[in-house]
Amino acid sequence: MTKQASPYAAVGGAKSVSLPIGTWVGAQANVAVAKYLLEHELGYHVDTVQVDEQPAWDALSQGRVDAILEDWGHPEEEQRYVKDKKTVTAGGGNGVIGHIGWWVPKYWADKHPDVTDWKNLDKYADQLRTAESGKKGQLLDGSPSFVTNDKALVKNLNLNYEVVFAGSEAAQITQIKQFAKEKKPFLTYWYEPQWLFNQVPMVEVKLPEYTEACGEKGAKDPKSIDCAYPIVPLQKYFNTDFANSGSTAAKFLKNFSWTKADQNEVSESVASDGLTTDQAAKRWVEKHPDAWKRWLPKEAKQ
CATH class of the missing domain: 3.40.190.10 (Periplasmic binding protein-like II)
Incomplete structure (x- = not known):
């Protein structure tokens, strides 16, 4: 540059x-x-x-x-x-x-509809363990350079999850496709618009509702974020x-x-x-x- x-x-x-x-x-x-x-x-x-x-x-x-x-x-x-x-x-x-959120595969949400509420995520943490997340469930993120509040959200919502970065969007897509191929459950940071929804249907997990007050608080101290991502034009x-x-x-x-x-x-x-x-x-x-x-x-x- x-x-x-x-x-x-x-x-x-x-x-x-x-x-x-x-x-x-x-x-x-x-x-x-x-x-x-x-x-x-x-x-x-x-x-x-x-x-x-x-x-x-x-x-x-x-x-x-x-x-x-x-x-x-x-x-x-x-x-x-x-x-x-x-x-x-x-x-x-x-x-x-644009909208960032947490998503699970539709084939899994159809069997466990309550997983789409963040309050029930800990119930499924054991099913989402990976070698990278250890004893906690895995929340899969992409690149650390992307806009993400996930570490703060996991901590502030007191969830038994570990944020694991794939490293890039391409690497994250590869992992999601592999999970889908094997019909395994996964929880991932993801966003719209994104073409992958056409191939791997996903359902959003409802996080605490975004408010302007939460957004203003997060702008001053990103580590304090405890609500969903905003809808962003x-x-x-x-x-x-x-x-x-x-x-x-x-x-x-x-x-x-x-x-x-x-x-x-x-x-x-x-x-x-x-x-x-x-x-x-x-x-x-x-x-x-x-x-x-x-x-x-x-x-x-x-």
Whole structure:
């Protein structure tokens, strides 16, 4: 993430945009489609770099990347860069509603419907033990870099569980698929939108209801969280200079907004069908011209 100008920047009249890619496939889907259209419809060269969520904010503030297309809520960074330093500008929603929660497989919940209430989880802890969780039940998380309150929740709700990190979204998916193949029970941190629900139906475990008071308390002290994750309209953020540039790319990315179904379609093409991100983007763009043509700025439609 060192500052490097695009090799295309020195070419006369060349236009370039730099986008960070989050480490989950939904973020890859956003960037893939935006990149494809910026390059094929608007004549830009797009540089991409895979980076965790918090470092992406730092890079955005410093102008090393131009836009984050999917943020799940980083109040500290928003306060520092948007409100205080004003080096980052809010870019509006990307159209997708995000929700993090705890989930169990439907085939298990059908046999034990009470497992979908957090108050009954300890009753099933023995069934969810793994080598990694020891004598406690396993709560499977993905990457430690993702937005997660799970360690605080387990402690504050006094649950007999151990949070075990798979290490990445891909590793977590592999484990979930293996559990499902063997029809084993599991409890996992998971989120919507996510294409895996199409292949492994899951049921959400009801945690204590999220309230603004709980959210405010958690923002001040993340270790105090004792309620469910909020429903989050996923947001875009731009480097302020990029946002104010008036460029066609900035206008296009401000207009970029699609649905959960759109994102899942591209995500599943990549994660399950084996397409490259460019191939998946091309497939979606060719199938949905009415959706993306609305994102093109007026000057690009002439």
